[in-house]
Amino acid sequence: MTTKERYLSAKEMYAAIGVDTDKVLEDMKKVDLSVHCWQADDVGGFDQKDKELTGGIQTTGNYPGKATTPDELIADLDKAFSLTAGKHRLSLHASYAIFGEGEWVDRDSLEPKHFQKWVEYAKERNMGLDFNPTFFSHPLASEYTLTHPNEEIRQFWIRHGQACIRISQYFAEQTGTPCLMNIWIPDGLKDVPADRMGPRARYKDSLDQILSIDYDKSKVLVCVESKVFGIGMESYTAGSAEFTMNYVMKNDLVPLMDNGHYHPTEMVSDKISSVLLFCDKLALHVTRPVRWDSDHVVLLDDETKEIAKEIVRNDALDRVLIGLDFFDASINRVSAYVVGIRNMQKALMMAMLTPNKDLKELQDTQQFSELMVMQEELKSYPFGDVWNYFCEVNGVPEREDWWREVQKYEEEVLSKRA
Ligand SMILES: C[C@H](O)[C@H](O)[C@@H](O)C(=O)CO
Numbered sequence: 001m002t003t004k005e006r007y008l009s010a011k012e013m014y015a016a017i018g019v020d021t022d023k024v025l026e027d028m029k030k031v032d033l034s035v036h037c038w039q040a041d042d043v044g045g046f047d048q049k050d051k052e053l054t055g056g057i058q059t060t061g062n063y064p065g066k067a068t069t070p071d072e073l074i075a076d077l078d079k080a081f082s083l084t085a086g087k088h089r090l091s092l093h094a095s096y097a098i099f100g101e102g103e104w105v106d107r108d109s110l111e112p113k114h115f116q117k118w119v120e121y122a123k124e125r126n127m128g129l130d131f132n133p134t135f136f137s138h139p140l141a142s143e144y145t146l147t148h149p150n151e152e153i154r155q156f157w158i159r160h161g162q163a164c165i166r167i168s169q170y171f172a173e174q175t176g177t178p179c180l181m182n183i184w185i186p187d188g189l190k191d192v193p194a195d196r197m198g199p200r201a202r203y204k205d206s207l208d209q210i211l212s213i214d215y216d217k218s219k220v221l222v223c224v225e226s227k228v229f230g231i232g233m234e235s236y237t238a239g240s241a242e243f244t245m246n247y248v249m250k251n252d253l254v255p256l257m258d259n260g261h262y263h264p265t266e267m268v269s270d271k272i273s274s275v276l277l278f279c280d281k282l283a284l285h286v287t288r289p290v291r292w293d294s295d296h297v298v299l300l301d302d303e304t305k306e307i308a309k310e311i312v313r314n315d316a317l318d319r320v321l322i323g324l325d326f327f328d329a330s331i332n333r334v335s336a337y338v339v340g341i342r343n344m345q346k347a348l349m350m351a352m353l354t355p356n357k358d359l360k361e362l363q364d365t366q367q368f369s370e371l372m373v374m375q376e377e378l379k380s381y382p383f384g385d386v387w388n389y390f391c392e393v394n395g396v397p398e399r400e401d402w403w404r405e406v407q408k409y410e411e412e413v414l415s416k417r418a
C-alpha cells in the first residue's frame, strides 16, 4: 500500500468518529515552532572565549561534531529544518552575536548589526526570529545578574536587557513578525537565604528599568521565564513562579513556562488553561526534565502529548507560542533537533486527531466509563498513517528514513569537524 492509500484508509476511520483529517493537515501548517539555536553547540555561543556554561544549567556528553562556528551552526540548523515539515521560527540567544574580524563588544553594548547575519538567514528562509538576553556564561554573571547587590554589575545587566529589546525590535521589523524576547536569569542561592525579599526587589526594579525604554509592544513581546531551582541555586531563585507570574500580569507581559522549571509532580499541561483564562498569550519552553531540569530531548511522552492537547482543544494555537529548549551533547545533535521537533509536531497532530468536543461532552455529562474507553481506544487509531502522509506532502522523509540523511551528514560533515 502507498502512503496515500494508508492515509485514505485512516481518513475513513477518523471520519467515523467525527475527525476531519484533511483539516488536520491544513491546521498543521499553522504550527510555527520556535526552534532554539543552542542544541547544535551545547549552549556555547560565540561571544566569549571561555565557553564555560554557567547559570546552573548543564550539557552532558561529548558526542563528536559539535558546531563551533556560525557557519557550522547554520549548516546544522538547515539540515535539521530540511528533515522537519512545516514553518519554524529561530530562537537566538544574545551570546550568538556574530562579530566581524577584530570586532567585539560586551553584552551591554550589543547592537542589531551584531546579528545581521542571523537576520539575513531568517529573511532568506522566510522565518521569524525570537530572542533571549544571555544572563549567564559571562565573567560578570558568576554570582548574580539583575539581582546583584553591586549596583555597577546590576546596571551592566540592565543595559544588556535594554540592548536586547532594541535588537528584538530590529528582528521584528526586518522579518515582519513580532519577536518574542524571553528574560530568564539564573540568580539564586545554594543555601538557606537570609533575605528573600532583597534580591526579588532588585530583580523587579531591574525589569522595570529594562522595560522603561521606548519600544513597540506590538513588535517585541517581552516574556519572563520562572524557575524553581538550578544547580548551585537549590534553595532559592529570585525568579520564582509567583514572582514571575505577578510581574508579568501587572506589566502586561507574556509568561513563559518551561516544563523543566517546576517541582517534579507539577505539570505545565495543568497550568496552561489557568494562564489562558487571564493572559492573551502564553509562551512555552517544551523540554524533558529527567529527575531535574536536565533538558533532555523532547520525546512523544505523556506530558508532551498532554501539553499539546491543552493547546489544541482550547483552540489556542495562535495564543500559545511554542518554543523548544533542550540540549543533549551525548547524541548526534542534528538528530536531537529532528527528534524533538518532530515529536512536538506529532503531539500536536495527535491532539488534532482527537474528537475533543465529544470527549468534553462525555466529561460534562459524567459519562466517565465511555470517556475512558474512548481516550484509551484512540491511542491505537492509525495516527502514523496521517503523520507519514503529512511528511510526504510536505516533502520530508517519512518514518525513520530521515535518520539515514543524518548519518550521511555525520559521515560527510560532522565527522570532519575538528
Ligand atoms: C538556554 C536557555 O535560555 C535556558 O535553558 C533557559 O531557558 C532555561 O530554561 C534555564 O533553565
Ligand SMILES: [Mn+2]
Pocket (backbone or CB within 6 Å): 225, 258, 285, 325
Ligand atoms: Mn527554558
